[in-house]
Amino acid sequence: MADRATFLHITDAHVSASGAPFERDDRKVDVGGLLAATREGPLELLFRRLAERLTRDSRTLDGVFFSGDAQSKGVAGGHELVFKLIAEHLGVASDHIVSVPGNHDVPRDADPGTAERYEDFVRVWSAAGCVVPWLDGIDGWPAIAEPGRHRLVAADRSWAVFPINTSNWSHVSSVLPEPLRSHWNTIPETLEPGDATVAAQLRSQLQALARYDMARVSEHQLEALRALVASTPQPDRGRQLRIAVMHHHLRSPSLREELKPFADMSNLEQVRAFLRGSGIGLVIHGHKHEHATYFDHIYAGDADDMHRVLVISGATFEVGRETDAVRLITLDGLPHTPEVKIEAIPLPRSGAEDLRPAPTIRRLWTTGVRPAETVLVSPGAPVIVEGTDLDEVYARALAIAGTNAKRGILIVHLDLPDDDGKTLPLPSAYAVPDDLQGDERQAWLRELVEWWQLDRSQLEPRIPYLHGARLRRYGGKIDQIARIIALLRTKPSTRAIAVLVDPFRDFAPNGAGEEFASFCLIEFRRRDADAGRIAVDAIAFYRAQEFERWWPINIAELRFLQREICEELGYRPGRITTIAADARTISRSPTQVAMPIVDRWLDQAPERLHLLADALVHKAVRGDAQASAVREWRRSLAELRTATNGFNSDGIPVAIEGLLTLAAYIEATATVGDAELPILARNLGDLARVNETFEHSTRSRAAFNRWSPVAQSLVTALERMTDTRLPDDRLKAAGGGEGAP
Template structure:
């Protein structure tokens, strides 16, 4: 799925075929051969420069958004000029151009919803195939014919742009009440009999008194928009970012006051309700000639549920206001962490370098009250990420842990939907070993979680803080999970708490040399859920938590524990909340979330060591189980190599016991004359010993630098010997012995 999309936004150029003067210089005298500059010439230079910049930066536009007022006070030629500039300089397909009419683009004497009102707009924009809004009086109702003509969608459906017409009632003439209506047209001739010029001027002024530049979106248009949005194809993963384009503003983008009737949209709250109901995330408009990028918060009727919309107001270019003539709008972080980058493109001067104002950045998911997109941020305070989509919450928690909450307190609240009770949650973007696909990902996760939840392990001398041992055998005797089950069976107790830190074992008087788990405490809470069911929520505290690799495994662990408790009680797993006092993103390898595979086999599948040794000794694989053991061995070697690639201050568990056991199995079963096997066993023992030396060292960068090249050399030898005895891709064979 594409993570980025870039659009060019153009608004209010106000052009005409005869030219519109743009006096940028101080012309105190008229000099032959130095004509006055025009808006058309200035915009042409801008487009040439922009095309050069895009080519130089190897950037491609995903769309062009034109939000109206191509023409200047209705003068002909503006539509054609803007369309020509886009077509000649940007080389973008017409079906990637989105265009809406502005109030200057509709004739003053044309009735709302009439063919005359949209004649030029249809001819220039719609007929060639641009994306245009549904038009009152032009398009069918209630059936929406060809809704695809009224929306621009990403190839992967990660974003969609919906044009909206707000100019159907621009320059509308109001209906006067009787008896004034009957006498109105006669006023000019009555007041100025025989004075044709004066009468014409009076008639124009009287018409202006009854003409209103009214912004409005009709009920039919809103319903048509709702149908178009509803029928829009959705992405396979994540939420679609929906963008609305209109000419008129939702609310004034600046402190400038405009004194006129209908300065704002007449049915504004109805339009805002549509934006909220259709999950529009960004609104782009023009009209006010003011640049702004602010959030509008739209609440439901009760005022509890808030929807946030980023409103981008586009400026134009005028004398003294040339810094934001058009703008590039880039969407980043799609689909889960969308961010908008707005780059103003100033009007250039011939021969001068282009000026580049600092871009404006707006994160679309930063603040909120209650919704799946919520992240609450306050300077210096804990950051909260919440949601019900695991992929979305993971992406956002990871992004926040890298920025706002880096080395600070991060709370993640996950309300997962009901599951099948079989699979454990794992974000689709989580990087498991490369060759794991489909069900193998789930097998890898389950084995990893089950190992962390073992009540006893042969590796406890190396990892005395194994989560399962602390939860089920605290102090060597207390099963905290059984205690929690008993408490929650009796009542919704707040004492259903388990601790994983043992001060007697873990603490030193001076704090030196201490090693204990980051996972410190978990509370399980019984809660009345929907349909009369009871849910069990989990709230876990971590003194430090790494979010790229560790947080997803922690979530799977907590879900594993929830299910164990709920199966005993007949309840269902509920929400999961993690509290990290120190949020980090420093992992580089799955090695960091587990003991190495070959070591974990001692606890979980010792038979795989026998199968692997047998395959290496006899140079053959027999059956699925032995093939799987060899494949896991190759994965373990790759895992160990990754551990040697870069220093990590938190330390990485390295293989020791599993290597020694495998070496022993090979030695006792290898033929005496097989020198290659002897070398293999010796290398296994040597790697185990250098790993043990490193593990018992200070784990400093200097220690890592001494260990890494030796370990890598031994790994290369082991990989070569493994490939020599068991070529990759070798099929399983039937036994002949």
Template sequence: MSGQQLEVLRKVIEETPRPSSGRQVRIALLHHHLRTPSLREELKPFADISNLEQVRSFLRDRDIAVVVHGHKHEHSVQFEHVYNRDGNKEHRILVVSGATFEAGRESDAARLITLTGMPNSPAASIEQVQIPRSGVELVDLPPIVRRIWTTDVVQGGPVVIQGNSLDEVYERACEAAAKEAANGTLIVHLDIELGVSGNLPLPTDYPTSEPMDESERQLWLKDLVTWWQLDRSGLEDRMPFVHGARLRRFGGKINQIERVIKLLETKASTRAIAVLIDPFRDFTANGMGEEFASFCLVEFKRRDLGNARHAVDVIAFYRAQEFARWWPINVAEMRYLQWEICDALRFQPGRITTITGDARTHSRSPTQVAMPIIDRWLDQSPERFHLLANTLVHRSVRNDAQRDAMRGWERTLCDLEATAKEYNPDGLPIAIEGLNLLASYLEVVDEGEDQDLGIFVRVLRRLARDNEGFEKGSRSKNDFNRWAPSALDAVSELRSLTKKRVQSP
């Protein structure tokens, strides 16, 4: 196809009047194909366009939407993707290949191409024209419908990640949050396997503060997620936006999860929405001094699976979200809510979609998420303070309950150490109440004869005091730099004192 032909055609296209609205839908009619439309091989002169890449580039640069060709005598409808030289910008062309009228092609003797949706959402409807043999009935064949338009990539527009593998989606979402979606809108759509009832998902490479086997990871995750879903917490003065309190006791009286279950019990409902932001409680007149959860809104959708089976999909909106460490916990929390609703309705958990208005990611180094373990014990397992204190005082682990308490204490130290090693601009709650309560338990039995125990108590008190001062401050990078060395020293000293008193369980 000569350069002269292409130049003449370019001039014709440029001089063609533009439509009054919408884009001009351009259709190119060729004899030869852009690529072979079937598996049939053919070796003969003039079989292909010799300067095919030049022709493809011409079609891309002239914004040709549809190409209709013959030559191969094969019917097909396929999309051709032509990229720019850098390979980072794609132009999609609908290629319709026409066959010929011959014996054996009675059901597809010719094709009628109709453009619909003009001018803004054009589509091509391709109907097969049949000429059956005598005495043979026509069979209705549905038209082939293909959308011509594609979504333009707009600078700063939402980035969408979707898939069926949690590990794969997690890695891609973290990369997007660090690059093209950084501080922008990131939508993640996840359709993972159903799993065992109540089992919560966590990416294989999720950075925990210490190595754990799968059963330990699942227990750690379950404890964390169930704390987030408590309807009441003794720590609400420090963290007034515990998700469960907002979902199950909004305004002190509305259980939004029970409402969602009732709405989805008999039909799909777009009203199965739960909100976590309370303007009366969370907002100030000038926006100063506000502190409320990133998790703002969640919608549950009932989806028909056929055979009287249904799934519950969830769509959650976050005003801001950190993806390396927080997004997986949020996904696990959404699955937890799905299981709760599905167990009540005998449905199955479905897809999870998160919409984030301000995506970000920090390094993959481990750190705690949400309230530290020892502070969560105040809500979930207050008896563990007695078990831990008893173990430290008597210098021995006597049963599984004490062993679990010791493991929780060691993980608390790991979490505190990880938090103090890396500044997090989003801010993280750090252990305060739990440290003070453990110190109080130890003080009760300290008669002054155990010097190490007295040191243990003093270090606990000092660390709790330093943590409280940091949390109540501006939590700036300078504040962090002043607090972190002291916190790391205290953690190191507590770890040394713990090992001195009790061997690791």
């Protein structure tokens, strides 16, 4: 799925075939050969420069939005000129151009919903195959014959654009009451019977008084839009970003006051209700010739639930106001952390370099609390992310941990849906070793979580704060999980907590040389859920939490604990809340979330060390179990190499005990006359010893720089010897060969 899309927004071009005046310079005299300036020339130069810029920056447009008023005061030719500029300079296919009519694009006094009203618009935009709004009186109702003509949808369906016609009642004459209507047309001659010129002026003024430039979206169009949105294909994952393009504004984008009837949309609240109900996240419009970007918060009646819409008001170019002629709109972070960047493109001057004003950037997603943005007001205040979709919450928490909550307090609430009780949650974007998929991905996660929850480990001298040991054997004797089960069996209790920090073991009087888990405390909360069921929530506190690699593993571990408690009590797992006092995004390698594979084998699968040693000694692989051990060994070497590639201030666990054990097994079973095996065992032992020296050092950058090249050399030697003794063609197919266990 693409995470970026770029569009060009054009509005209120106000051009014509005969030329629309545009005197941007101070002309005090007329000089022969200097023609009067028009809007068409600078606009054509802008498009040529924009095409050059896009090519130079290797950017392509995913679409063009034209939000109306191609024409200048209804003079013909504007539609053709704007469409030609887009087609000739930008290379955007017609079916990726979204166009809506503006109030200057419809003839005055043409009745709403008639062919006459949309003749020019249909002849240019619709005939070319552009995406246009459903038009009253033109398109069928209630059946929509060609839905694809009225929406633009991304190939991966991550975004969708819906044009809306707000100009059906623009410049329409009001229905006068009787008897005024019967005498209306005779008033000019009655007032000025002998002066035809004045009578004509009066007639024009009277017609203007009876004409209203009303913005409105018809009931039929709103229903058609609702059906179009509902039938739009959805992305495979994440939420679809829905965009509305219209001519008129939702509210005034500036402080300028406009004194006229129907200055705002007549059924504005009905339109806003549609935007909310259809999940429109971005509205793009023109009309007011003002550039602005703001959030519109739409509530449903008396409800507290708020829908937030980002509104982009596009300006045009006018004398003295040329800095925002058109704009590039880039969507980033799709689908989970959508962000909009608006780059104003000034009207260029011949021969001069293009200006690049600073872009405006707005986040379309909120952190999940209400009111939505209050968490971001006070610097250093806790930031909250919440949601029910693991992929979305992970992406947003990761983004926040690197920006608003960087090295600050980040609270994440995750309401996972009911599951099968077998698989553990892991974001689809989480990179596991070797890009494992399906069952292997889940097996990797489960082995990792189960290792962290062991009540005893042979590696405890290196990691005395193993989570399971602290939870199930605190102080060598207290099973805190069993205690929590007993507390929650009969009633809720705020005492259903477990601690993982032991001051007697972990703290030093002066704080020097301390090393203990970031996972400090967890509370399980029993509450009444729906349908008479009881849920158990988990609230975990971390003195520091890394979100790129560690947070997803923490979530899987908390779910593992929830299930253990709920299976014993007959309850169901509820919300998971993590509270990080120091949020970070610094990890890059899977080795940073656990002890290396070869070391964990000592606790979880010691037989794999025997199988691996046997394969290396006898240069043969027999059966699935031995093939799996060899694959895991190769993966362990890859992780070791990754650990040597870049310094990390938090340190990376490195293999020691597993390497020494494997070396001992190889030495014990080595065949006589095989000169490679002593070298292999020696390399394993040497790598274990340099790793141990590094782990017991300060693990500073200087220590890393001393350790890394030596460790890399030994890893390279082990990889080469493994490939020599166990080339791919010696790995038997599933089911194994002779002697398979």
